[in-house]
Amino acid sequence: MEHSTNNPPTSQYALITGASGVLGTAYAEELARLGHNLFLTARSSQKLAALKSRLSSAYPAISIEFKACDLTREEERNSLFSYASRLTFDMLLNVAGADIQKPLAEYGKGQITFQIRSCFEGAAELCAFALSHRAEQLRIINICSICAVQPTPYFAVYSASKAALLSLSLALHKEIGNKNTSVTAVIAGAILTRDDVKEYINSSGFWARKSAKTPIYIVKKSLKCAFKGKRKCVPGGLNRLVYLFGKLAPERLKIAIAARGRKHKRKDAFGNPAPQDATAPQDTATPQDITAPRD
Ligand SMILES: NC(=O)c1ccc[n+]([C@@H]2O[C@H](COP(=O)([O-])OP(=O)(O)OC[C@H]3O[C@@H](n4cnc5c(N)ncnc54)[C@H](OP(=O)(O)O)[C@@H]3O)[C@@H](O)[C@H]2O)c1
Numbered sequence: 001m002e003h004s005t006n007n008p009p010t011s012q013y014a015l016i017t018g019a020s021g022v023l024g025t026a027y028a029e030e031l032a033r034l035g036h037n038l039f040l041t042a043r044s045s046q047k048l049a050a051l052k053s054r055l056s057s058a059y060p061a062i063s064i065e066f067k068a069c070d071l072t073r074e075e076e077r078n079s080l081f082s083y084a085s086r087l088t089f090d091m092l093l094n095v096a097g098a099d100i101q102k103p104l105a106e107y108g109k110g111q112i113t114f115q116i117r118s119c120f121e122g123a124a125e126l127c128a129f130a131l132s133h134r135a136e137q138l139r140i141i142n143i144c145s146i147c148a149v150q151p152t153p154y155f156a157v158y159s160a161s162k163a164a165l166l167s168l169s170l171a172l173h174k175e176i177g178n179k180n181t182s183v184t185a186v187i188a189g190a191i192l193t194r195d196d197v198k199e200y201i202n203s204s205g206f207w208a209r210k211s212a213k214t215p216i217y218i219v220k221k222s223l224k225c226a227f228k229g230k231r232k233c234v235p236g237g238l239n240r241l242v243y244l245f246g247k248l249a250p251e252r253l254k255i256a257i258a259a260r261g262r263k264h265k266r267k268d269a270f271g272n273p274a275p276q277d278a279t280a281p282q283d284t285a286t287p288q289d290i291t292a293p294r295d
Contacts (some may be wrong), residue, residue: 011063011136013039017126018096019070020047022193023143025092026215030223032059040066041086042096046247047179071096071122072114081129090135093227094142094165099197101155101267111158119161124168127183131176139226140183142169146239148187149246153259173231186222189239191215196267201263204261211238 014031018024019040028038032055038047045068052064065087069080098118100111123142130138145159147165152159169185179181190201190212201212218235225233234243246254 004212011031011037013037013063013065014091014093015039015041015084015089015126015130016093016095017041017122018143018212019051019066020044021095022213023191023218024093024095025051026219027095028055030216030219031091032062032064033061035059036091037063038220040064041069041080041087041092043068043070046099050119071125077122077125084129085133087133088135090137090139091132092126092130092138092140094126094140097143097162099158099267100145101158101262103154103263104156106196106266107157108115114160115157116164119158119278120164123165127172129169134181137180139181139229140169140172141222141226142166142183142185144169144185144187145244146187146234146242148185148255149243150258151253152262153266154262155258158256170231177229177231179229182226182231183230184222184230186218186225187232187234187239187243188218189213189236189242191218200265200267205241207238211236211242211291214240 014022014027014036016024016027016031016038019038019284020027020042024040024042028040028051031038038055040051045066048066048068052066055062056064059206063082067080067083069076071077098115099114100107107241127140128143130140144166146153147159148162150159151163159188166185166187169183173183173185190197190204190208190295192198192201192212193212201208221235222233234240249257
């Protein structure tokens, strides 16, 4: 499903992936408050429509477009790109991601591909799209994770995908960074987003609880970094310490610390009502099950 306003677009847009999620919605709200036109995407068109309707009432002066797209599917990405290609973009916020957390051996069929595509491949494609439909100024924000700087056992696919996104962000910033163009990698620690994530953080000990940040904190810090053209943003003093530790500590030690407390924890398919993948026996789940929209 897609939505086009009746008014022809008069200006530039901020494209937000994962706009239906907690952090993506917080970006949409803040950018709307700042008077930015928005292009929202995620898999659930119902959630996007509800968000558009709420923001349009609160901020009637801005133009809001949306189109549902499963970023793991090439044909849906192409359809998104062809729909959005009539617009120009001065911001791209790659917020979509899949935080499946469990031992690699427990992944169901298609889940690894799904997680890598959601966290990395989609974002890389969107960076290329935004560059070819850019306004004079273009600020890209890629939501990585503190897990990107250290291999994280029992969260291995996630940390590897976010590491790939971090690497892409830093390399791309070097390729295109100038006064008007930047790529900011947001190396976020725990963020108090969905209820299951908040519960997880609460049960994860002192450091997780102390370093966790609200979505609006991450949004404001990262927008500030992006508007200044910074290539990295590590929001929060404690997270900066963890980040520094990750850079300096011996690899074995930091991986051992990252593994602590994770062995028996499981997060599957975002903790949202499980698409069939999360509950289906491994040999019957298909990639289609896993990427089913969750309207
Ligand atoms: N929460 C934390 O502690 C934390 C820490 C560091 C980094 N992060 C990162 O922050 C980002 C947002 O996390 P959140 O906590 O706000 O999670 P969330 O509420 O579950 O939001 C995830 C968003 O991604 C979208 N999405 C997932 N798979 C998709 C796909 N295949 N195609 C298109 N859209 C897809 C979801 O929308 P649909 O379901 O409608 O598709 C949703 O809008 C993620 O990248 C996450 O890795 C989170």
